[in-house]
Amino acid sequence: MRVTHPMYKACNASAPLATYTTGNDTINITTKGHHYFICGAPGHCQAGQKVDINVLRTSETAPTTAPEGSTAASVPSAGSPAPSPSSGISLRASKGSLITKLCLAMAGFAVFVSGFY
16 A cells, blocks of 8 residues: 555555555556555554655765775665656566565565564
């Protein structure tokens, strides 16, 4: 489900901006800024199954050096432009419910991240 920032923070799925249920949904993100998605299954969002996608302006690029005291596995070169927001980002699910896949992906990520604490 695509939701507003306050709905994202509160895990409120009562009035989503958009829902994706066909299992063959495509989500095109064509504007810069934050785009919030949560899992609408009861308890899933509260368990961390939500995502904030931040699309940067074209002129914003990743840093070319790692912060002092850390190492970076791979750093993009200064000449690598960020993807153009006008070209959009397309997310597509080929089978099953997109919501289910999003929930499962976020659950896997939450389990992965919890291993670092």
